[in-house]
Amino acid sequence: MPPTFRLDLLGDPAFSGPGGPVRGRAAHKRRVALLAVLAVARGRPVGRERLIGLLWPELTTDAARHNLSESLYVLRKELGEGSVSAASAGDVALNPEVVATDVAEFQDRLDAGDAEGAAALYRGPLLDGFYVSEAPEFERWVDGERDRLARAFAAALEGLAQAAEAEGSAIRAVDWWRRLAAHDPFSSRTALRLVRALDAAGERPSALRAAEAHAALLREELGVEPDPDLLALVARLRADPPRAAAPLPALERDPAPEPAAVEPTRITPPPSLAQGETALPIPGPAERNAPPSAPLGPPRGETGPKTENAARTNADGAIHHPPLLPAVVSADIPALAPVAAPVPLTAPALVAAPPPSQPARRAGMARRRDSLPVAAAGGVLLGLLLSFLAGWDVQRPPEPESRYDPRRIAVLYFEDLSPGGELRYLAAGLTERLIHELGQVPVLDVVSRGGVRAYRGRSVRPDSIAAQLRAGSVVEGTLQRSGDSVWVTVALVDANTQRQLQSRVVGRPMGDVVALERAVAAEVSAALRIRLGREVRLHAAARETESAEAREAVLMAEQLRRDAREMAGGGDTLDGTSAARLLQRADSLLERAHAADRGWDAPILLRGWVDVDRATLARGAARQARLRSAATRGAGVLAGENAPAGALELRGTALYRLALDERDTVGQRVRLDSAEQDLRAGVAAEPARASAWSTLSQLLRIRGRLAESDVAARRALAEDAYLEDAADIRHRLFFSALWRADYAGAREECETGRAQFADDWRFTECRLTLLRNDRSRRADPAAAWRLVAELDRLDPPARARAQGRFYGPVYRRMVAAAVSARAGDTDSARAVAARARREAGADPGLGFSLDYDEAWVRLALGDTAGARALTARMGAARPDLRAYLERDPLIRELGAP
Template identity: 30%
Template sequence: MIEFRLLGPLHLTDAQGCEVQSLLTRPRRLALLAYLAAATPRRLHRRDSLLPLFWPELDQEHARAALRQALHVVRDALGTDVIATRGDEEVGLDLELVSCDVVAFDRAVTAGQSREALELYRGNLLEGFFIPDAGDFERWLEGERARLVKAAARSARELLEQSKAEGDVTAAVEWARRAAQLAPHDEELQRRLITLLDHLGDRAGAVESYEEFAKRLAADLETEPAAETKAVMTAVRARQTAAPVELPRATSGAVPTAAAPRRARRGWWRVGMAAVVAGLVLSNAGRWRGRLWPGPVTGHVQSLAVLPFVNLSADTLRSWYADGLTEALTTDLGRIRSLSVTARGSVTPFRGTKEPVEEIARELHVDAVVEGGVQQAGGLVRVDVRLVSAATRYQLWADRFEEPVQNRFVLQDRVARGIVSALALPLSASEERALRAIPTKNGDAYDDYLRGKIRLRRENREDDSVAIALLERAVTLDPDFAAAQAELVRAYVLRVEQFAPNDTAVVERAWVAAEKALRLDPDLAEAHLARGSLLSSVSGRLSPEPALREYHRALELNPNLAQAHHGLGTIYLHRGLLDKAVDEFRRTLAIDPGNCGATRRIGLALVYQGRYEDGLRLIRQVPPQSNQSLWNYQVAWALLYLGRDEEAAALMARYLGAHPEDRGGVVTSTRAILFAKKGDARRAEEDVRTAIQKGKGFVHFHHTAYNIATVYALLRQPARAVYWLRQAADGGWPCYPYFARDPNLDRIRSDPDFLVFLKDLKSRWERNRATL
């Protein structure tokens, strides 16, 4: 029988037990086979439904031909009968001839055979597998991975409960470990694992498990373990036996009643908050003293930062309530023109810090900070919030708010209005409407939206795919959720700009989401920002005016929208309006001091102006992981201007060794400049050919094109140089001040075609300077 294992390491053998290399080495055909085997419900598929999954870039005729060829290869490798058909239009896999672990896993789960299911679950579905420019397939794969891992986690929980009921603590520990691996953010599971390890006497194992969990929460969710989990761990560290924590499992959407007797409710808050306050004072007395005992109000607050609210509930899964409040306050207060509010991305690193308030405020350049805690239990949520002066460390204002759990947005509105009132800020009619607006009535959609925003900030392929899946689920749960539609546009734009430039289906979805966001809420700043991002990345390379209008409108609605300032600066930088660009990037950094892109692009502007040392210093202030390819290209490029050729060569060799794909060919084309400087025309031209191939469809290819022009200028080939300079300028980078100054072009400056090109470029620049 044919054996096809998709869970964990890939394995495919034919009926004779031989590995099928003809399919294992062809990712797209292997993906088709995997989809036919694993897709649910298990049935035959219409050919037209398969085409956009695997060949979205082809027209109908060519995509059908590609599908026919792929099915022919599968039949040739595995046997004619393995592909089942119904008429000419439906195809599938004959699962009587193929043993597939995903199918067997689903059967075991359905039959309640948990142990057998976990034996089959050797890892994630198609772990590490990827095919380019197939966005629909990638989204299907993400959804199936999530479905299967949840089913595996449920099976492990069932075995944990069974072992515990039988009194087998050792087995219970192992199943708890397996369940925690499969559900790595589940707070209740982690407490049970720590408690079980403690009961076994494995305190070192309990501590190690907790510390790994805490690191994982910080890295993945930007949060920390809940108070109750910390309490369990404190008992273990103190060499006391931690009592098992048995809490009712959280169920999505279930809202407990708030009809408890008033005396009981008051008692719960008195005990709970007394413990919280005592813990805060004892653990960090120096920092909390100024907030628990108020001091005089001094000075006028013109800028503030909303620090991440602390989740004081028993369950980390409820940290999204605290995160939602932080996000909402940052957004709502940011819409007030008279107040400067630090962007969330720059504030997040201070989550859980013990750094004094005045130091945080100094780093963020603000007059005051907002901080507080959120505690949820039963049907109630309580928020304690404080406004603390950066100059005096005194508490300027504090209040406590309490609402039923389902009144999430009422609570957010009350807290925001409390801060506005304390600051005595006048509100315009539009600002008043914005404060009253409720983003969505669906709590699950809001949680998915928050998770998606966090993932999107990381700007890598894996997190962008997860962000898209989360945000798509949010707008499915609530199609009228304008903010989620807008954030989804930005996730789509990142995918097309950085990871899948030929994914035309994503571009179409981005336009649909952008238009829908604006139709739902024409006064949503984030919707205008999203449309501006889409315009500037997809069509704005030729005409920047529409994107500029969207960014300006976004800033009219929310003057603290750092991304809009950054978008304006990026357009100005590419157009050669360097002073305006730097001004916008500085405004970005005033709101979002941790914005790596703004810092790096100020460095670029300095390089364009011939200030190579200053530019390199700023570019190097940015961590390389913020954008590996652009960082390495730009550092090497600046080093070459400074004559530090060997340093540049070593940097490029390390990068290309680790990243041979070199997205867009930016580093390969920079290395070609080095070879051209040395007079090695053969190697320079080899790198040029490679860079052109790698750059196909790359949204930033204008940088690669300029590097190629530089190569030909250094090699004294003016016709080719001018051709590639035109490609760079017409492709979105008509940066006259840089082109006019660049010493690498000096060898062609007397060429007639170059002079005509530069004259035309100057005219375009002068028009842009007058109109943009």
């Protein structure tokens, strides 16, 4: 029987049980610290005096003993009597049969020689970002253990990298060396091996970029020069012709099924705050080929090849969208009894995906010339729209020249506004957690805790602090309490102009302080990164062209594209029409920009991305004409000198989407080959192009090369500094883990997405999917139906239908039906499935997906033969998806198609 609780300590600490995250008294910081000490001991007893010295050194002996006894009592009460045992001598040990820990598993795998398994468990340094006040001995203990485990992890990574090189797998070697370089960024030896591996893999630009980044880090942080061997290698690489690019590895198969999840919490807003909270809009569902109301933007969805009835696959490998077969039950598949379903269902599904973003390069100059990147999401600017409708031109003043780089960020210690300073500890913890979160982004230069600590509690003007720390961006925040809730207000300030770029208010219930710090920091970090990305791009645009008219027209067109995407996601037909008009206006502005500076490629490439956006709102011949226009614009820029990587990405994306609409399998394969070639060339020329990695990942998934798709998705995530595509990539990685039956990994991807993108319904739906797919856990139909209700609130069925995602509400109920069937509620399961079949009728838009989800229900009901027949029918209906389907865990289990 698996352990009841799990305590993860490598990286951000996480404590979970049967009902989700452990909260309340057992999750108190000092008790988590106590469990951490016991976990590292791996079942061996730890003396009480040792525990007291680590955790309560400031108390008298009697008081410390009392606190330890009370903590042990609380842990046994909350986790079970057998969770923590006391030996006869008074020593204490953690029972691994009740509480599993990643620290113990990590060390066990190393002992067993499973370096790759150990590396997969290491999410970061021991108790990363975790602090216990007034416990210096505990901090020293953590530092020692953290160093020991980090060295073991580094040795494991180096062994894996060397083994991959010995096997001739350059790409896998790069992955391992890259991970080791991130773990130990100051090691010139590791940097040297990474640069060599990148060059061997055909990624010469990435190799040089990695070497330059390492050299800059050593000079800025340590004031030393890089190793002479590294400098010599860089000089040789610059002089030698580059190697041919190596393909992404075709590793072992993986699997994946459906969408994502999150649950509501009541919080009490303080009287001084408005009831509503402004949140950045999150990109909607990543699906393709939708009616005019689908979300716009960079390519985020993925679909299967089009059939006569517009058959499609869902974005992240979920196969509940492709219309194919009539949704009637064959004679060889007995129908489920028609009983009234407990909840209404809906009808078929197809939806649009969004397109990527581009930086820019000036022709004939050493600057980058590329299309400006698209921000992940933007609010609809009512004034801009009204001005457009009235036919007015909207002008924006030129951006001032930056004195300090906006990517250098100072997070000032948050101010505690609670009575008596009761939240001072939380303000400090949240500040340090946010510094840690932002510090994980390689492109950002975050001032360390030590750098900003000197200004804590001092009345120094933020602009003075920014000047002393050379920070172009400053983050300020306050905390206040209202009832059982804590409210955090955070502002991002441009230190060069003292202009507030963004303000955000986040409310959370008090309780588990660690979980509270983690959740708020993740949400705030995501919002700041998205907004900071826009500001960085605006500053960059000012240097891309000497024509103020061209620059302003491009910036305005970008804003119109963001507004169009937001408007198209509203689900109203009029919104779709208005979005199309905004895109038409954007195209006119870009035409004007090109006329103002014919040497700047950004307007041409952006017109191509506008074509991709407009194709998203169109169907049939009109859609294909827009995509061909986008491909032509990309090809036109490629015909010039010094063709930018953005042109390769644009053409590759357009060809990829054309391939999805291709009925002829030979024609589809040819287009996919061309698209893959362009996308690979694009990321080879500019490895930091996250959106191109993301699209390449989608293409590889459709082709059934799921392990390669996963590698490309992780590269996209690593390069996505400003979270433009992170939600879609994270969602895709969830399915990759799910298809490998790596439910712990899938759960981590789901919860990480939930923390970063709290408003994105997909990171609620993934929790529902896990309830069905992870059969090692107890079936909980009550939890499943609660998630269905929550999803209906986050993504109402009416809106889903308006956006063309007709199957979404059906899917949720079919998943809950499978969970109900596994729990023994067969009548309810049969009722839901029968209702779905009746509503689907002969609509091919539902048949294929319904076959898959009904197979899960039948399997849970014990009807293996019926489930096998349904999956076999799927394979026969979609032979083009055979490579894709055969990796699904359900289909593999049933031996079909």
